Amino acid sequence: MRTVKRVAHAINTNRMLVVGISLIAIVILFGIVGSGFVTRAQADVGAGRPSRPPDFQHLLGTDQQGRDVLANVIFGTPSTLKIGLIAGFVGVAVGSLLGLAAGYWGGAPDSMIRVAIDVFLTIPNLMVLIVIASMLSGVTIEQMGLIIALWAWMWPARTVRAQVLTMRERSYIQVARLNGMGSFSILYRELMPNLMPFLAASLVGTVAAAILASIGLSALGLGPQNEPSLGLTLYWAIFYGALIRQLWWWFLPPIVITVLLFIGLFMTTAGLDRIANPRLRASV
Amino acid sequence: MTLAYVARRIAVFFLVVFLAVSINFIVPRLRSTNPVEARMNEFAQQGGGNAANIKQLIAIYNEKFGLDKPLWVQYLNYWRDVLRFDLGTSIAFYPGSVRDEILRAAPWTIGLLAVSTILAFVIGTILGALLAWPNTSRLFSVFVPVFMTLSAIPYYLLGLVLIYLLALVWPVFPTAGAYSTGTPVGLTWPSVLDIGKHAFLPALSIILAGIGFWGLGMRAMMVNIIGEDFMVMAHAKGLLSRTIFFRYSMRNALLPQVTGLTLALAGIMSGAILVEVVFAYPGIGFLLFRAISGNDYFVIQGVTLFVILSVGLALLILDLLYPLLDPRIQTQR
Numbered sequence: 001m002r003t004v005k006r007v008a009h010a011i012n013t014n015r016m017l018v019v020g021i022s023l024i025a026i027v028i029l030f031g032i033v034g035s036g037f038v039t040r041a042q043a044d045v046g047a048g049r050p051s052r053p054p055d056f057q058h059l060l061g062t063d064q065q066g067r068d069v070l071a072n073v074i075f076g077t078p079s080t081l082k083i084g085l086i087a088g089f090v091g092v093a094v095g096s097l098l099g100l101a102a103g104y105w106g107g108a109p110d111s112m113i114r115v116a117i118d119v120f121l122t123i124p125n126l127m128v129l130i131v132i133a134s135m136l137s138g139v140t141i142e143q144m145g146l147i148i149a150l151w152a153w154m155w156p157a158r159t160v161r162a163q164v165l166t167m168r169e170r171s172y173i174q175v176a177r178l179n180g181m182g183s184f185s186i187l188y189r190e191l192m193p194n195l196m197p198f199l200a201a202s203l204v205g206t207v208a209a210a211i212l213a214s215i216g217l218s219a220l221g222l223g224p225q226n227e228p229s230l231g232l233t234l235y236w237a238i239f240y241g242a243l244i245r246q247l248w249w250w251f252l253p254p255i256v257i258t259v260l261l262f263i264g265l266f267m268t269t270a271g272l273d274r275i276a277n278p279r280l281r282a283s284v
Numbered sequence: 285m286t287l288a289y290v291a292r293r294i295a296v297f298f299l300v301v302f303l304a305v306s307i308n309f310i311v312p313r314l315r316s317t318n319p320v321e322a323r324m325n326e327f328a329q330q331g332g333g334n335a336a337n338i339k340q341l342i343a344i345y346n347e348k349f350g351l352d353k354p355l356w357v358q359y360l361n362y363w364r365d366v367l368r369f370d371l372g373t374s375i376a377f378y379p380g381s382v383r384d385e386i387l388r389a390a391p392w393t394i395g396l397l398a399v400s401t402i403l404a405f406v407i408g409t410i411l412g413a414l415l416a417w418p419n420t421s422r423l424f425s426v427f428v429p430v431f432m433t434l435s436a437i438p439y440y441l442l443g444l445v446l447i448y449l450l451a452l453v454w455p456v457f458p459t460a461g462a463y464s465t466g467t468p469v470g471l472t473w474p475s476v477l478d479i480g481k482h483a484f485l486p487a488l489s490i491i492l493a494g495i496g497f498w499g500l501g502m503r504a505m506m507v508n509i510i511g512e513d514f515m516v517m518a519h520a521k522g523l524l525s526r527t528i529f530f531r532y533s534m535r536n537a538l539l540p541q542v543t544g545l546t547l548a549l550a551g552i553m554s555g556a557i558l559v560e561v562v563f564a565y566p567g568i569g570f571l572l573f574r575a576i577s578g579n580d581y582f583v584i585q586g587v588t589l590f591v592i593l594s595v596g597l598a599l600l601i602l603d604l605l606y607p608l609l610d611p612r613i614q615t616q617r
Binding site: 115118119122123124126127128130131132134135212215216219220221222234238239243244246248251255258259262263265266267270 | 444
């Protein structure tokens with residue numbers, strides 16, 4: 001019962017989180033429910049006549065090569081999310097392991113990990129991703145997620161390290177240590193549960209950054225070319241000058257979905273931050 | 285500022301250079317086939333350039349990379365070229381060097397980004413400060429959701445919408461480019477006006493997206509400052525509200541904002557690739573985009589290396605200067 005009450009209270013006080021999660025849910029539902037109305041084949045070249053405005057057969061018209069725009073957005077949304085989730089989970093997993101190690105053991109591992117964080121943060125992720133993606137001839141959704149994960153672990157690592165540093169000297173950790181608990185059980189049973197809100201907030205933030213990078217790469221023509229994705233739809237729209245030709249049904253739908261998704265992710269991160277960081281609660 | 289801090293910071297910079305150059309060296313060699321030759325052949329088949337040029341390019345490539353030599357010799361040669369800032373020859377602009385292409389494009393990027401970043405900072409900071417001020421009209425609070433929306437949207441998507449609205453549906457601004465082809469670029473009135481008109485929409489999309497970011501940051505800082513004791517004291521002394529706003533709260537809240545601004549300015553080169561693509565603005569980002577779509581391999585490598593090094597160098601200078609500007613910064617951790 002107490003958890004139910006706490007959730008209800010959280011919903012009342014943390015509107016930001018609720019709206020954010022709802023927006024993300026709408027985007028996900030759009031992908032799932034939509035796939036019942038269009039077939040995957042309609043998202044491919046030659047599904048209809050090229051560059052046609054919306055009609056009953058193609059609710060959002062077709063692009064230059066006869067792909068159905070609605071089908072492209074419907075099948076492109078889950079694959080864009082998938083790239084973000086793969087990169088986000090891998091990035092947060094690797095980052096939090098490094099952050100835990102650095103914060104808990106200190107000393108040489110800590111200085112090495114800190115230098116690595118600084119170095120990787122200095123290098124703009126898009127630049128390295130461009131070099132890697134431009135050398136591979138065609139990537140899959142999964143490979144794309146893993147490539148982006150290469151540059152997605154630093155912020156989680158930094159957040160977790162900072163948190164562990166403040167927790168390490170707390171009395172409950174001292175007690176656990178005096179009880180003869182090993183390093184790994186302290187990490188796993190004492191530190192991890194307290195890190196959960198921070199991990200959740202940094203997961204959402206990392207997923208958002210990964211989706212941003214994936215759409216950027218795809219819009220430059222470096223993403224997966226065989227699977228529809230939001231970035232790829234934008235790439236073709238830019239490539240064929242959909243804007244100049246005012247084919248609004250082609251370039252607006254991916255923009256609308258992307259914007260909804262990013263606002264949702266932004267609000268969710270802000271809402272989770274408020275839970276993880278009580279200092280923010282009173283002030284804003 | 286301790287010596288250890290300076291040493292560590294410089295070491296990080298050299299590691300950045302080392303990593304960037306090594307990635308550029310290793311990634312192409314991970315493939316079993318020779319990617320550059322393959323791409324150049326593709327390029328020849330597409331009928332771009334004449335066969336003699338392509339042959340010459342392959343010769344330059346082979347000499348430059350010396351693929352018959354052992355790997356460590358190739359690696360050292362690569363470093364030698366990078367240190368000379370010799371980034372190879374562009375395929376699309378043969379025989380133009382990659383270095384010249386980069387130097388031609390960089391001023392456009394720096395100009396567009398510096399102006400729009402600073403404008404976004406000034407507008408966003410002032411609006412953010414007003415938002416947190418208790419005396420500000422309640423109506424002003426509509427800016428909070430607006431700021432959140434703006435800071436969440438990728439700026440290039442904003443750019444696409446702006447082109448559609450202000451260049452096509454209601455054509456006040458040009459859709460693409462940095463200047464009209466007829467006007468010679470120079471420091472004359474028509475030219476400056478022309479450049480300004482072309483830069484307006486790309487700048488606006490960066491500014492709009494930036495205002496949200498700076499505004500939210502400033503608001504959060506101001507809220508903290510307003511709760512401080514010295515603010516109560518200032519009110520008790522009966523100081524003018526305006527004085528308290530500017531001299532007491534804004535001035536104190538500005539420091540983290542200024543740090544953010546310097547970071548943003550350091551990252552200028554990597555900042556607007558997609559905006560430049562969307563607006564066909566002839567800066568670094570557009571150069572990179574054309575190189576990617578034309579498989580202009582040396583240009584891709586050259587631009588990415590240039591961007592990484594310039595961001596790394598700017599951040600190094602910033603980190604070394606910053607403790608001098610703000611004595612409160614603790615360099616020893």
